[in-house]
Amino acid sequence: xxxxxxxxxxxxxxxxxxxxxxxxxxxxxxxxxxxxxxxxxxxxxxxxxxxxxxxxxxxxxxxxxxxxxxxxxxxxxxxxxxxxxxxxxxxxxxxxxxxxxxxxxxxxxxxxxxxxxxxxxxxxxxxxxxxxxxxxxxxxxxxxxxxxxxxxxxxxxxxxxxxxxxxxxxxxxxxxxxxxxxxxxxxxxxxxxxxxxxxxxxxxxxxxxxxxxxxxxxxxxxxxxxxxxxxxxxxxxxxxxxxxxxxxxxxxxxxxxxxxxxxxxxxxxxxxxxxxxxxxxxxxxxxxxxxxxxxxxxxxxxxxxxxxxxxxxxxxxxxxxxxxxxxxxxxxxxxxxxxxxxxxxxxxxxxxxxxxxxxxxxxxxxxxxxxxxxxxxxxxxxxxxxxxxxxxxxxxxxxxxxxxxxxxxxxxxxxxxxxxxxxxxxxxxxxxxxxxxxxxxxxxxxxxxxxxxxxxxxxxxxxxxxxxxxxxxxxxxxxxxxxxxxxxxxxxxxxxxxxxxxxxxxxxxxxxxxxxxxxxxxxxxxxxxxxxxxxxxxxxxxxxxxxxxxxxxxxxxxxxxxxxxxxxxxxxxxxxxxxxxxxxxxxxxxxxxxxxxxxxxxxxxxxxxxxxxxxxxxxxxxxxxxxxxxxxxxxxxxxxxxxxxxxxxxxxxx
Numbered sequence: 307x308x309x310x311x312x313x314x315x316x317x318x319x320x321x322x323x324x325x326x327x328x329x330x331x332x333x334x335x336x337x338x339x340x341x342x343x344x345x346x347x348x349x350x351x352x353x354x355x356x357x358x359x360x361x362x363x364x365x366x367x368x369x370x371x372x373x374x375x376x377x378x379x380x381x382x383x384x385x386x387x388x389x390x391x392x393x394x395x396x397x398x399x400x401x402x403x404x405x406x407x408x409x410x411x412x413x414x415x416x417x418x419x420x421x422x423x424x425x426x427x428x429x430x431x432x433x434x435x436x437x438x439x440x441x442x443x444x445x446x447x448x449x450x451x452x453x454x455x456x457x458x459x460x461x462x463x464x465x466x467x468x469x470x471x472x473x474x475x476x477x478x479x480x481x482x483x484x485x486x487x488x489x490x491x492x493x494x495x496x497x498x499x500x501x502x503x504x505x506x507x508x509x510x511x512x513x514x515x516x517x518x519x520x521x522x523x524x525x526x527x528x529x530x531x532x533x534x535x536x537x538x539x540x541x542x543x544x545x546x547x548x549x550x551x552x553x554x555x556x557x558x559x560x561x562x563x564x565x566x567x568x569x570x571x572x573x574x575x576x577x578x579x580x581x582x583x584x585x586x587x588x589x590x591x592x593x594x595x596x597x598x599x600x601x602x603x604x605x606x607x608x609x610x611x612x613x614x615x616x617x618x619x620x621x622x623x624x625x626x627x628x629x630x631x632x633x634x635x636x637x638x639x640x641x642x643x644x645x646x647x648x649x650x651x652x653x654x655x656x657x658x659x660x661x662x663x664x665x666x667x668x669x670x671x672x673x674x675x676x677x678x679x680x681x682x683x684x685x686x687x688x689x690x691x692x693x694x695x696x697x698x699x700x701x702x703x704x705x706x707x708x709x710x711x712x713x714x715x716x717x718x719x720x721x722x723x724x725x726x727x728x729x730x731x732x733x734x735x736x737x738x739x740x741x742x743x744x745x746x747x748x749x750x751x752x753x754x755x756x757x758x759x760x761x762x763x764x765x766x767x768x769x770x771x772x773x774x775x776x777x778x779x780x781x782x783x784x785x786x787x788x789x790x791x792x793x794x795x796x797x798x799x800x801x802x803x804x805x806x807x808x809x810x811x812x813x814x815x816x817x818x819x820x821x822x823x824x825x826x827x828x829x830x831x832x833x834x835x836x837x838x839x840x841x842x843x844x845x846x847x848x849x850x851x852x853x854x855x856x857x858x859x860x861x862x863x864x865x866x867x868x869x870x871x872x873x874x875x876x877x878x879x880x881x882x883x884x885x886x887x888x889x890x891x892x893x894x895x896x897x898x899x900x901x902x903x904x905x906x907x908x909x910x911x912x913x914x915x916x917x918x919x920x921x922x923x924x925x926x927x928x929x930x931x932x933x934x935x936x937x938x939x940x941x942x943x944x945x946x947x948x949x950x951x952x953x954x955x956x957x958x959x960x
Contacts, residue, residue: 335490336584337546338420338609341533342391342494343526344384344432345501345566346552348377348578350523359520363531364580367550371582372594372630378640378659379554379602382566382574384435385442387553387602388496392416392445394606394621396641398704402444403645405435405724409444414619416606417448420492423615426450428491430479432498434468434723441723449494453478464766468726471507472497472529480536489542495533499526500556502565502728503763519558545584547612551602552577560681561749564756565728568748570642570657570666571682577602583612583630596629599637599661637661641704649730650755650789651818653745658701665697669747673697721823726766728759730789754780758789770797788818795827804834815847822851826858829865838865856885856892863895872902890920897929906936924953 348354352361353368354375380396381387381403389395389402393413397403400413409415417427428451431437437454438446446452453475459467466474479495499506504518506525514521530550537543555574557563566574579602587593603623610617611625628634642657656667664682666672673687673694687694724730748755761776774797780790795810811828818824826848832841845862849855863878879896886892893916900909913930920926927950934943948958 333424333489334545335425335613337489337491337493337542338425338613339533339537339546339548340391340416340492340494340605341530341548341550342388342496342553343500343523343530343550343578344496344498344553345556346523346526346578347555347558347573348375348552348576350520351578354578358517359514359524361523361527363527363534364550364578367534367548367580367582369591369593370587371548371580372596374579374581374596374598374600374626374629376597376599376637377551377577377579377602378572378575378599378642379552379577380575380640380642382554382568382570382642382644383646384433384501384553385445388436389442389445391551391553391602391605392494394603394619394623396603396622396704397643397645399622403643404649405441405729406443409442409447411444411447414617415445415448416609417492417494419448419606419610419615419617419619420613421448421450423613425490425492426486426488427493428479428482428486429453429494429496430475430482431455431496432470432472432475433496433501433727435727435729436496437723451482453482464726468723469498469501472499472526473532476529476533476536479533483536483540497526497529499523499529502556503767519556544586546582547584547609548580548582549605549609550578550580551605552579553602562752562756565759567644567646567729568652568655568752568755570644570655572664572680575640575642575657575659579605581605581608581626581630594630594632596626596635598629598635599640599659600626600629601638601640604638639700641701642666646729647745647748647751650751650758650787651745652748652751655748656701656705658697658704660697663693663697665694665701667698667701668749669745670749671698725762728763730758730762751784754783754787754790757783758787758793761790761793765793765797770801773797786817788814788821788824791817792824792827795824795831799827799831799834804831807831808835808837808840820851822848822855826855829858829861833861833865838868841865842869853881854885856882856889859885860892860895863899867899867902872899875899876903890916890923894925894929897933901929901932901936904936906933909933910937922953924950926950927953 350356350359351364352359353365353373379387380390385405386397386402389400389409390397392415393400395413400409402409421427427449429449430453434455436442436445438452439454461467475495475497479493500519500522504522506514506518506521510521510525514524537546554566555576556566557573560573561569561571563569601623604626607621607623608626611627640659645654648654653669658665662676664674664676671687672685673691674682675686757776757780761773764772777790777794780787791810791814795807795814798807798810808828808831811824811831814824825844829841829844829848832844842865845858849858859878859882863875866875866878876896876899879892879899882892883889893912897909897912910933913926913933916926917930927946931943931947931950934946951958
C-alpha cells in the first residue's frame with residue numbers, strides 16, 4: 307500500500323522539486339540603489355525646511371531613513387562630483403577635474419566593488435555629460451549595463467539628444483530590473499532635471515511657473531516616487547539600501563552666480579543626502595536627522611561598511627555607520643575644488659570648511675564665519691587670522707599629498723554636447739598647476755560667465771540674436787575674452803558670414819595661441835571663402851594640438867587637393883583612416899588623391915573591394931571608371947561609368 311501511494315505521489319513530488327529547482331535562488335543580501343539628483347540645493351527640498359516645493363518622495367525616504375542636514379560635495383561640476391561619489395575620492399585624488407578626462411584604472415568604482423561580490427549592476431543617466439563614450443570615460447567600469455546616449459541621435463531637440471526626462475530614466479531602470487530579476491542589484495539612477503534650462507513638463511510648468519527651478523525639483527521627485535512605488539510593488543523596497551544625494555547645488559544669483567561651477571560657496575556645495583537602510587523603519591516619526599557635517603565622499607565607504615565588504619582600497623571619505631548608529635556626532639572637514647574657471651583663463655579655487663569657518667583660496671582669499679554669516683556675505687580674511695591660518699595649513703597639507711592634474715580639453719566630438727548643456731567646451735592652455743594669484747579672480751569675472759552661459763543656451767535653442775547680444779556684452783566687459791570671440795566666430799560661421807567668422811577666430815587665436823578649437827573653425831571659414839592657403843595653415847595648427855580630429859583631417863586633405871599637392875592630401879586621408887578605418891568617405895578621398903597623383907594601380911586596389919562592399923554607391927563606380935581610364939582599360943571604364951550614371955539616376959552612355 308505504501309509502495310502504491312509512493313508511486314502515485316512520485317510524479318507530483320518530482321514536478322514540485324523541478325519547479326522549486328527552476329526558480330532563481332533569491333540572494334538574501336540587500337539591493338543597493340543610488341539616486342543622484344543633479345543640481346539640487348539642500349535648501350530647496352521640503353524635508354530640509356523649504357515650503358515652496360512639494361517633494362513627497364524625498365520626504366518619505368527621509369522618514370524611513372536618515373537625513374543628513376549638512377552634507378557637502380567637493381565639486382560643483384556634474385561629472386567630477388559624480389566620480390567623487392562613485393570612488394570615495396576627492397577630485398585631486400581621482401584626477402578627473404575636467405570633462406572627458408578618463409578615470410584612471412587604479413581607482414576602483416562603486417560598481418566594481420559590488421560586481422566583484424556578485425551584484426548585478428546597471429546605470430541609467432539623464433544627461434550626456436555622464437556618457438562613458440564621450441564626456442565620462444571610465445565611469446562605466448563595473449556596470450553590466452550602462453545606459454549611454456545613442457551615437458547618432460535622430461532628433462535635433464534637446465530631449466534624448468543631450469538630456470532625458472527623469473521619468474524616462476526611471477522607466478529605463480524599471481525595464482532593466484524586470485528583465486534581470488535575480489538579486490542582488492546595484493542600480494544607479496541619475497536624474498538631471500533640476501539642471502538648467504529649467505523646463506519642467508506639465509503640470510509642474512504651471513504649478514511652479516514663477517519658480518521653474520523648484521518645478522524641476524518637484525518633477526524629479528515625482529520620477530523618484532515612480533521608482534520607489536515600483537520597488538515596493540516588486541517587494542524590494544524593504545530589503546534595499548537606498549541613497550539619494552545631490553551632486554551639487556545651484557547659484558540662483560547668490561554671489562552673482564546664476565548656475566554653478568565657478569564658486570565654492572554653500573549655494574553650490576551644500577547638497578541633500580538621505581540614506582535608508584535595509585529593514586523595516588524603526589520609528590513612525592520624522593526619521594533620523596544627523597546634523598554633523600559630512601561629505602559625499604563618505605557615501606561609498608558607508609555602503610561597503612553596511613554591506614560588510616572589506617577592502618584595502620584608499621578612500622578620502624570615511625564610513626558614516628557610526629552616525630547612523632547614533633554613536634558619533636563629530637563634524638568632518640569638507641574640502642572643495644573647482645578647476646572650471648581655468649576654461650575661461652581664470653584662477654582655480656580651493657576651499658576647506660569646518661563646523662565654524664570656511665576658507666576659500668583665491669587670488670583674493672576669503673574667510674567666513676558660518677555661525678554669524680551662513681550666507682557667506684562678509685569676508686573676514688586677514689593674513690594673521692588664526693582660524694584662517696589653521697584652515698590654510700590643512701588645505702596646503704591636502705595639496706601637498708595630491709597629484710597635480712592638467713585641465714584637459716574635451717574631445718572634439720563632445721564639444722557640441724558640452725555647449726548644449728551650458729558648459730564652455732574649449733579650454734585655456736592654463737592648468738591647475740598655474741599660480742592662482744597670477745590669474746584673474748573669478749569673483750571679478752562671474753558676470754562674464756553668466757553671459758557666456760546664457761549665450762550657449764540661446765545658441766542651442768536657435769536664438770542666435772540673443773546669443774550674439776550676450777556675447778557682445780561680454781566683449782564690452784572684456785574685449786579680449788577668448789571664449790566670447792570663439793563663440794561669436796562659431797555663430798557667424800553658422801549664419802554663413804564666413805569672413806566675419808574668420809576675423810573673430812583670428813582674434814581668438816591671437817589671445818589663445820595654444821588652443822585647437824579656434825584654428826579648426828577658422829580653417830572651416832577660410833575654406834568657405836576660398837582662402838585655401840590660410841585654411842591649410844589654420845587646420846595644420848589645430849591638428850598640431852589635437853591630432854585625433856577626423857573631420858579636420860578630411861578637410862585638410864581636400865584643401866591639399868585644391869592646392870595641387872596630392873601627396874600631402876594622401877597623408878591626411880591615410881591619417882583619417884587610422885582614426886576611422888571603416889569610413890567610406892575617407893577611402894573615397896584617398897582614392898581621389900591617388901588618382902590626382904596618377905597612382906592608378908594603388909587606386910584600383912582601394913576601389914575594387916569598395917565596389918563589392920558599396921554596390922549602390924555611385925561615387926565608387928565613378929572613381930573606378932576614372933581609374934580604368936588612367937590604366938587604358940576603355941571597356942571597363944565605360945562599364946563602370948554607366949553603372950555610376952545608373953546609380954545616380956542618369957541615362958547610361960549609348
